[in-house]
Amino acid sequence: MVRKNRLPKFPDDYIDDKAEEYDSSSWMERNQKRATLLSIQYLYDEKLSGKADKGVNIGDSYLILDLGCGTGFSSEIMIENGFRVIGIDILSDMLLKARDKKKKFENYKSLELILADINFLPIKGASIDHIISISSYNFITYGKDNYGERIKLLNDTAKYLNKILKKKGRIIIEFYPKNDKELKVFKRSFIMNGFEGYMVKNKPSQKSGQTYLLLKKIS
Ligand SMILES: C[S@@+](CC[C@H](N)C(=O)[O-])C[C@H]1O[C@@H](n2cnc3c(N)ncnc32)[C@H](O)[C@@H]1O
Helix, strand or coil, X not given: CCCCXXXXXXXXXXXXXXXXXXXXXXXXXXXXXXXXXXXXXXXXXXXXXXXXXXXXXXXXXXXEEEECCCCCHHHHHHHHCCCEEEEEECCHHHHHHHHHHHHHCHHHCCCEEEECECCEXXXXXXXXXXXXXXXXXXXXXXXXXXHHHHHHHHHHHHHHHXXXXXXXXXXXXXXXXXXXXXXXXXXXXXXXXXXXXXXEECCCCCCCCCEEEEEEECC
């Protein structure tokens, strides 16, 4: 059971009957949807806009990549807010639940789903307007026990996300770094690879836990 007071384990908490448990948890659904709504607000953040950048237009039907879309709670909210959405997930047990909803529910019909690793995305260069990732990005270093390997993977992925984004594309990541060091390492991977931005936490003194990274492609 994915408990409310502990961080989930990847991949154990998302496979077999755990995928079903995840998808039928109303607590989980509420949390994913709440974090997605806040991330959509952050997408329009005016602090990310510069003098020559008018920012993100409200009402435009941007193409959004939902990284680690799981069973589709976050994608659903993005679609309801008028975006075109491609959901990516590495686990078929999770993605199949999203696919079932696509067959059943009208609001899921336009959702494109791809079984893929965030670190190796089958996406064309300069084709995506913006990226949103909810409660998934902290898992991308799974299996990389060595610090150097983790840094290389984070840099390679940030570089590739830069490549697939259109000019001035934005990335909003809601994730759960273990500590301050991990948070800095994740943020740095973007700053070193053509992005600028900042992070938002629930409490300014907080060293770990729910964090939002707000990023914009600058080069
Ligand atoms: C908390 S869950 C899904 C959250 C999703 N936002 C939702 O609304 O259901 C995290 C997801 O991240 C996915 N994930 C973890 N590592 C991944 C990777 N390297 N590439 C793609 N998906 C990944 C997991 O398979 C899992 O479905």
